[in-house]
Amino acid sequence: MMNEIKNPLEIYAALAKTNCGQCGVPSCMAFAAAVLQGQKQLAGCPYLESGIAEQLGQRVVRRRCLEDDHRQAIQLLQRQVAELDFSSLAPRLGARLVDGNLAINCLGKDFLLTPAGGLVSECHLNHWIHVPLLYYCLLCQGKEVQGEWVSYATLPGAAEWSQYFSHRCEEPLRQLADAHRELVFELLHLFGATPVALSGGADHSLLILPLPKVPFLINYWEPEEGFASKLNILLDRSAEENINAQSINLLARGIIEMFRQLILRHSKEGKLF
Ligand code: SF4
Structure with a gap:
């Protein structure tokens, strides 16, 4: 069995070490770490021969990172949201139905949730708001604001x-x-x-x-x-x-x-x- 690569130094050793930044990160070491985290592909370095990139790629053991947990949490919530009936849910959430999607207003801007729980919007908040929106659909009992x-x-x-x-x-x-x-x-x-x-x-x-x-x-x-x-x-x-x-x-x-x-x-x- 091929030796697994779990340490960025092993990837770094194969790189040009010029820190040219063409891969989108500032140094070869940062690139090696990003490959292990699953944020970059070895092919992202134009100076790494494709044959070597392929060999290394087969040995890289990608670390589980926060993004993985975040993605997994979203998938789990999406599966639950997919079972909801949006038309009866919308009034409880103070949301609207738009072409079968739920339009939920956040800070004056509409975010569209698809029936599968996907998020459609161009706003900066995307990364942060997806989990709260899904929980809002699943948990909101429609309680009106109390003023307390x-x-x-x-x-x-x-x-x-x-x-x-x-x-x-x-x-x-x-x-x-x-x-x-x-x-x-x-x-x-x-x-x-x-x-x-x-x-x-x-x-x-x-x-x-x-x-x-x-x-x-x-x-x-x-x-x-x-x-x-x-x-x-x-x-x-x-x-x-x-x-x-x-x-x-x-x-x-x-x-x-x-x-x-x-x-x-x-x-x-x-x-x-
Ligand atoms: S493109 Fe390659 S050589 Fe340049 S910094 Fe990135 S990893 Fe290093």
Whole structure:
């Protein structure tokens, strides 16, 4: 039996080691690692003879990566969604039927879910929103918004995600708002945010709709002399009957990452802070 390749160095040894970048990554070592992760094909290096690429390719044992898990999770959810009747589901979700697909509005933009659970949209959020959309179809009980705003940590199933929610969602959004306040608020308005007369003395309280029946309330307190700014993202109590904590986390993370990318593109120096 041929020796299996599990180490990027073994692939690296066969490469030209010029770090020319023509394969789409900055170095030969990065290319070797990407091949093992299944993100690149050996044929992507124009300087590797096809015969050698073929031999190596037969020996490469691709590592299981996060993308594999993500793909597998999506396939599992898609199989369950494929059994749903979209026409009776649409009103419960606050969605519409368009040519047999479910049109679900996220931040003012429609995302189309096909009957097989596939996602049709060109928006930046694609990667992040697919799992939450599928869960929304499977879990949403159509509970109307209650107007009772609660912290993420109080939702069922949030315990294992709540640290992540504060560190990877609320905190980065606070830092973005501190550094690029006008842009952040412009973006929020662009994605359908509406001001709300609330909430705990915040300087800005904005409502956004990542899913039709899962609103987020973003509260931001500007920094004052001697005091740092504060930001929290609250959920309506009804969220616990319309989606799960993991999906809320993914949605928040996706939105903030999208804002970060958009602001990065607009910032003159090409950096955020
Ligand atoms: S194209 Fe080939 S030689 Fe160039 S960086 Fe990529 S792996 Fe290295």
